[in-house]
Amino acid sequence: MTHVKVLHLITGLGAGGAEQQLRLLLRHLPPEYHCDVVALTNPGIVAAGLRSDGVRVGNLAMRGNRDLSALPRLVRLIRRERYDLVHCHLYRACVYGRIAARLAGVRAVVTTEHSLLAHTLEGRRITLGVRALYQATELLGSATVAVSDAVADRLADWGVPERRVRVIPNGVEAARYRQPAPVRAATRQAVRAELGLPQDAFVFGGVGRLVPGKRFDILVDALRLLPQTPDAPAARLLLVGDGTERAALERQARTVGVADRVVFAGERDDVPELLTAMDALAAPSTVETFGLALLEALAAGLPVRWSSGPALAELPAAAAPGARRTLADPAAYAAELQALRTGRRRSPGRALAQPDAVRHYDMARLALEVAGLYRQVADRTPSAPAVPAPHAAAPRPRAAHPTVPVPEESHVQH
CATH class of the missing domain: 3.40.50.2000 (Glycogen Phosphorylase B;)
Incomplete structure (x- = not known):
């Protein structure tokens, strides 16, 4: 070979x-x-x-x-x-x-x-x-x-x-998000404990860079609009990611009185685990080139409310029955999330089956x-005589923390 x-x-x-x-x-x-x-x-x-x-x-x-x-x-x-x-x-x-x-x-x-x-x-x-x-x-x-x-x-x-x-x-790597119910429940409990999220809360989340185009400000306002009643589980917003808008979002949360109900997880590489802590993903961005977070959430068994994303827009609606396109407006998201919160009381933490959209991608x-x-x-590439002919040597052994050798004047990360 x-x-x-x-x-x-x-x-x-x-x-x-x-x-x-x-x-x-x-x-x-x-x-x-x-x-x-x-x-x-x-x-x-x-x-x-x-x-x-x-x-x-x-x-x-x-x-x-x-x-x-x-x-x-x-x-x-x-x-x-x-x-x-x-x-x-x-x-x-x-x-x-x-x-x-x-x-x-x-x-x-x-x-x-x-x-x-x-x-x-x-x-x-x-x-x-x-x-x-x-x-x-x-x-x-x-x-x-x-x-x-x-x-x-x-x-x-x-x-x-x-x-x-x-x-x-x-x-997406669908198997990475698929967990047996007992494992998922344990992960959910552990992640919520780590982030200080109440175990019985209704947690909706946003995943992505905290930049203006993602419109996570809509989710902060939607949280403010969600009614707080004794017979409804507490609502929390979990934002996973970092970026230039974090300080503005933190100020907004303080201004509208929900700072104690918003958790900023920061930049993380354990998104599948963090998704288990959520009850729904909300993605109010109005312009996306793909919408990977939508697929990750569907793979993790979450209902998804979204405003833009070719990943789903370019497929039939039946490919992702747990996803619903939503107007990028705080009131519209609050209404959708309230309906999901009401439904969650009947089956808290239950994962939806992975839809066809996940298998497609x-x-x-x-x-x-x-x-x-x-x-x-x-x-179809012609030979390039200026470069020594490519070799077909056996695979090199991999070091525990391998590094590509770069010229002396460059810095190498070990």
């Missing part, structure tokens, strides 16, 4: 959706693909998770978007490690990675577009310069993966030829689609 050496280049490795998707993909790619990961900066908690999975992880230690010294370091790394294919994730890594791969003589270059919206890219406003640089460097790649039809449509609006775009959605299947794209890209 031929072994293919792949470099996954990503802007950072904090606990974001793209970062977690990369880790999940590497768990499910066929064994002939030997993958290393290099972050341009910020090797956060996902880097530790990748190392625990046996993946080599390096840090290029870029000092900012205009740290051009990172480019020659990356070129030397690609040449020295003799990668057969480079797969880039997130804007900055896509720009630098496409250029570096070409300079290093690697012609098989895949990028995944995770977060392209009409006016923002990865939560930041799209300027003319950002768009021009993206379009210019996209031509240096072999193919671009869009995580949804909506993202593919936006790439087409930017002039990326349809033949260069392949829709391969994000995925099974990562084991989607990873095979990525591997198929790798083969297509490699088959």
